[in-house]
Amino acid sequence: MIPTAxxxxxxxxxxxxxxxxxxxxxxxxxxxxxxxxARRLISEGADMLDVGGESTRPGAEPVAEAxxxxxxxxxxxxxxxxxxxxxxIDTVKPAVARAAIEAGATMWNxxxxxxxxxxxxxxxxxxxxDVVLMHMQGEPGTMQAEPHYDDVxxxxxxxxxxxxxxxxxxxxxxxxxxxxxxxxxxxxxxxxNLPLIAGLDRIVALGFPVLLGVxxxxxxxxxxxxxxxxxxxxxxxxxxxxxxxxxxxAVRVHDVRETLQALRVWxxxxxxxxxxx
Numbered sequence: 671m672i673p674t675a676x677x678x679x680x681x682x683x684x685x686x687x688x689x690x691x692x693x694x695x696x697x698x699x700x701x702x703x704x705x706x707x708a709r710r711l712i713s714e715g716a717d718m719l720d721v722g723g724e725s726t727r728p729g730a731e732p733v734a735e736a737x738x739x740x741x742x743x744x745x746x747x748x749x750x751x752x753x754x755x756x757x758x759i760d761t762v763k764p765a766v767a768r769a770a771i772e773a774g775a776t777m778w779n780x781x782x783x784x785x786x787x788x789x790x791x792x793x794x795x796x797x798x799x800d801v802v803l804m805h806m807q808g809e810p811g812t813m814q815a816e817p818h819y820d821d822v823x824x825x826x827x828x829x830x831x832x833x834x835x836x837x838x839x840x841x842x843x844x845x846x847x848x849x850x851x852x853x854x855x856x857x858x859x860x861x862x863n864l865p866l867i868a869g870l871d872r873i874v875a876l877g878f879p880v881l882l883g884v885x886x887x888x889x890x891x892x893x894x895x896x897x898x899x900x901x902x903x904x905x906x907x908x909x910x911x912x913x914x915x916x917x918x919x920a921v922r923v924h925d926v927r928e929t930l931q932a933l934r935v936w937x938x939x940x941x942x943x944x945x946x947x
Contacts, residue, residue, distance in 0.1 A: 678937040680920035682718045682881065685710030687727045687741045688733075704745045706849045712753055714927040717920070718777070720772070721759030726781050726855070732883065738766050739870055743773045750774030757803070762786035764793040771797050776941055777848075779881075781806055781855060785835040795841030801883050802848040803833045806912045807856025811929070823869030828849050831876050848919070849873060853909075859892040867909060870916035879919035886908030886924055907932045 687704050708719055724733040732740075738761065746757055750773065758777035759770035764787050767778045771920045776799055784790035784804040794801045805826045807817050819825050819859035838844055851873050857863050867884065874880050884890075890905030891897050903925055910921040910929050914936065923929045 673727075678933045679910075680717040681715065681926055681933070682694035682712075682720050682791060682920050682922040683708075683716035683926045684787050684885065684922060684924050685719055685721050685745070686712070686725070687721060687723045687745055691693070700843075701744055703714055705748050708749050709752070711926050712755055715930045716755065716926045718756040718758060719749065720758040720760050720779055720922055721749075721775070723766070723933055724761065725739075726760075735763055735765050738763065740767045742766065743769050746775050747771055751766050758800075759805070762790075764789045767799075768793060768797065772905050775847040776800060777802065780804065781852070783830070783836060787795075791837060792838035794837065798843070799846060799848045800838065801842060802850050803830060803837065804850035805852035805854065817856045817858055817862065819857075819862060822857065822866050824870050826866060827876060830873065830878075834876070844878075847878050848881050849876060849878045850883060853882070853884050854887040854889065859889040859921060863887070863889040867912050870918060874917040880913075880917075881920045881922055882910070882913035882918045884913070885929075903928060911936050914923070 674771040685704055685707050709717060721742050724730070746759070749755070749757055751805065756777060757775040758779045759767055759775045760779045761767055762780055762782045771778070778785070778797065778799055779802040780790065781804045784794055784801065801837060801915060830851070834847050834849065837847055850871065851866055853863050859867065869881070870882065884927070885906040886899045886902045890902040891899070893905065902910060906923065906925065907929055910923065911932060914919055916932055921929065
């Protein structure tokens, strides 16, 4: 990838409207705090926001459909009242996705790649929004129970290609489909996540925009023996830069300003190298 100095990849800012998020410990569960966080991420330069009302960390308790809608819809409406920034809804439930899109969201980010419900593919096609199809081995409650791959990059790429084809067969427009390799979802911290990040070009080669989420993931803590999620900024930026080098379209992050700064410096260095050659 040859980046531009101004914008190498898009940056998606994360807002977890949950009391049990692994990354922020429920800091934005209250509506006022969530909206303040949205304003902050927008002011820091986020290109889009990802709003989630149900934690997908290992062992997380399921959230009732109505409760999830109650968490996310008011925030999406509040964001839309102030800004035209694209908003993604992070959910596995078609009814939540529908309510969020009706409230002003423009993307459905589904960690199950639209497999949670038999209605998911049809609803995605009906809504006509962008959809993110993510790879996950197993489901959130059990995904870290001894995940196994013979070739993690090839298996993830094959799954995503198959799900994209199935989504298009169900009526989802090709230009609405994004792919996410699912770093940290049903993968061993070191044995699977590092080769997957190193092989991102194989995912990018499928021809769909790729969304990469490495921010504050546990593989970073495993590498430096630090369990604290809020002390993983350096590793998160390193992962984002690896994604940018592989050609991903966007990175999903908790720290927008710092990630944008790193991406812009990386891109400026790359551009200086091509112009001086």
